[in-house]
Amino acid sequence: MAASSFAAPCANAAAQPGGFLSHLGAADLRQLMTLGERVPYTSQDVLFTQGAPAGKCFSVVEGVVGIYRTECDNRRQITSFALPGDILEIATQGHHEVSAAAIGPAVVWEIPREKFAQFASHRPYVLNEIVALMATEIADAHDKMFSLGRRAAEEKLIVFLTHWRDRLARLGRDVDPLPVPMSRRDIADHLGLTVETVCRTLAKLERRGAIEILPGRIRLLDTEAVAAPALA
Amino acid sequence: MAASSFAAPCANAAAQPGGFLSHLGAADLRQLMTLGERVPYTSQDVLFTQGAPAGKCFSVVEGVVGIYRTECDNRRQITSFALPGDILEIATQGHHEVSAAAIGPAVVWEIPREKFAQFASHRPYVLNEIVALMATEIADAHDKMFSLGRRAAEEKLIVFLTHWRDRLARLGRDVDPLPVPMSRRDIADHLGLTVETVCRTLAKLERRGAIEILPGRIRLLDTEAVAAPALA
DNA sequence: CGATTGCTTGAATACTGTCAACTAGTGTGG
DNA sequence: CCACACTAGTTGACAGTATTCAAGCAATCG
Numbered sequence: 001m002a003a004s005s006f007a008a009p010c011a012n013a014a015a016q017p018g019g020f021l022s023h024l025g026a027a028d029l030r031q032l033m034t035l036g037e038r039v040p041y042t043s044q045d046v047l048f049t050q051g052a053p054a055g056k057c058f059s060v061v062e063g064v065v066g067i068y069r070t071e072c073d074n075r076r077q078i079t080s081f082a083l084p085g086d087i088l089e090i091a092t093q094g095h096h097e098v099s100a101a102a103i104g105p106a107v108v109w110e111i112p113r114e115k116f117a118q119f120a121s122h123r124p125y126v127l128n129e130i131v132a133l134m135a136t137e138i139a140d141a142h143d144k145m146f147s148l149g150r151r152a153a154e155e156k157l158i159v160f161l162t163h164w165r166d167r168l169a170r171l172g173r174d175v176d177p178l179p180v181p182m183s184r185r186d187i188a189d190h191l192g193l194t195v196e197t198v199c200r201t202l203a204k205l206e207r208r209g210a211i212e213i214l215p216g217r218i219r220l221l222d223t224e225a226v227a228a229p230a231l232a
Numbered sequence: 233m234a235a236s237s238f239a240a241p242c243a244n245a246a247a248q249p250g251g252f253l254s255h256l257g258a259a260d261l262r263q264l265m266t267l268g269e270r271v272p273y274t275s276q277d278v279l280f281t282q283g284a285p286a287g288k289c290f291s292v293v294e295g296v297v298g299i300y301r302t303e304c305d306n307r308r309q310i311t312s313f314a315l316p317g318d319i320l321e322i323a324t325q326g327h328h329e330v331s332a333a334a335i336g337p338a339v340v341w342e343i344p345r346e347k348f349a350q351f352a353s354h355r356p357y358v359l360n361e362i363v364a365l366m367a368t369e370i371a372d373a374h375d376k377m378f379s380l381g382r383r384a385a386e387e388k389l390i391v392f393l394t395h396w397r398d399r400l401a402r403l404g405r406d407v408d409p410l411p412v413p414m415s416r417r418d419i420a421d422h423l424g425l426t427v428e429t430v431c432r433t434l435a436k437l438e439r440r441g442a443i444e445i446l447p448g449r450i451r452l453l454d455t456e457a458v459a460a461p462a463l464a
Numbered sequence: 465c466g467a468t469t470g471c472t473t474g475a476a477t478a479c480t481g482t483c484a485a486c487t488a489g490t491g492t493g494g
Numbered sequence: 495c496c497a498c499a500c501t502a503g504t505t506g507a508c509a510g511t512a513t514t515c516a517a518g519c520a521a522t523c524g
Contacts, residue, residue, distance in 0.1 A: 071378070071382070134367070134370065135325065141374075142309075142311050146307075192382060195504095199504055199505075428473085428512085431471065432473075466523105468521100470519100477515095479513085482507100482508085486506100487502100488504100
């Protein structure tokens with residue numbers, strides 16, 4: 001369970017295809033896996049694009065996948081960073097409402113929508129799992145809307161980093177120097193800031209002793225104190 | 233179908249209790265209605281509070297209900313304005329993640345969670361409806377995240393007003409002088425702005441001839457042209 | 465009728481964005 | 495192998511937008 005490297009394969013159930021369905025039996029899981037395939041992606045590869053017909057469901061197995069919405073003029077809002085165990089577009093009908101791209105190397109389990117629908121139709125409990133997963137996704141979205149609308153840059157970054165740390169820790173990763181595989185631009189597009197503001201704010205936090213910036217990682221030193229007024 | 237006043241009762245199916253489930257038969261609908269009750273609220277009444285145990289599901293029948301998330305220090309983010317036909321907390325387990333309050337007089341259909349779960353357990357198609365509704369909610373949330381993170385005040389307001397108009401129009405309401413029942417503070421807390429910025433930006437749009445501000449209403453005159461760069 | 469609340473506007477401030485420059489690291493091609 | 499180009503990250507200077515603080519007005523309510 002203790003995977004030290006960031007993109008390392010993980011014995012965690014969540015990291016297996018179909019691992020997002022916690023109530024599936026072993027037989028179900030085996031069958032589910034035969035219905036889909038594991039697809040490797042390299043950094044920046046696009047899994048699917050906003051507006052394209054949604055033919056498949058996805059589940060991240062390894063790595064990080066950025067989910068984002070764009071407008072014609074290069075503006076981009078990354079709505080979430082998907083980690084192993086997270087599912088994408090499970091209930092999308094018709095066309096994709098968002099795009100997805102690999103943040104670094106990633107492995108994704110993909111299953112045609114009809115096959116999954118057929119699989120689920122025999123198993124009522126699967127639908128319940130999906131509803132629960134979507135409820136979590138909605139709750140997360142509410143959190144993010146609050147952050148985007150009501151937090152200043154510094155608070156956005158601290159909350160982002162601590163949440164990211166907590167998610168990785170839940171996957172059993174080593175988070176002491178917290179791995180931050182996404183670029184500054186990705187962070188900016190996620191928090192509704194510019195690259196420059198992200199850099200500057202991180203630098204400010206480092207000068208204050210709250211964090212330590214390392215290549216590809218950030219050590220969280222005193223975020224509780226700094227975040228206290230924000231999270232109380 | 234032509235309801236002229238804003239909070240007027242509406243013959244639209246969506247405005248009936250259970251009307252959000254479009255594939256329910258008449259018999260199902262009748263039974264569903266007996267399981268819940270219609271509860272009237274007056275302006276500013278709280279339906280449920282973030283952190284409280286989630287014992288019921290809600291569906292707006294009449295009026296507008298604001299869904300919001302707060303932090304201890306008075307900061308508030310209104311994540312959505314629910315209209316007749318919209319459902320609330322249908323899949324929430326445990327505790328409410330958000331609060332809800334009536335924006336003006338409202339009628340809400342409320343059903344205990346267990347009763348609805350029991351009702352749904354005999355009817356597999358209900359779960360599919362719920363999944364579809366939640367998928368729509370997630371897509372909406374993505375839109376709002378983009379607006380909060382990547383649009384300036386003026387664009388936020390124009391997009392908000394046009395979306396609001398489109399939603400009311402879909403309910404068969406008269407939207408020529410667009411009814412705006414929520415306060416400036418509500419709008420500000422929805423768009424991630426301050427009351428003052430909302431006022432000033434609306435005034436600017438009015439001076440420019442894009443809108444006309446009336447008491448409780450706003451007439452949209454030239455939003456297409458103004459919004460064109462934003463929505464293209 | 466006074467008081468409260470919501471809305472509006474003004475002035476000053478602060479934060480974030482824009483533009484620009486510089487560094488370091490990476491990869492490419494000669 | 496090295497020169498070159500390109501990208502990501504960082505920092506500075508400046509501009510612009512949104513916030514804060516403040517005050518005035520109108521409408522509502524007790």
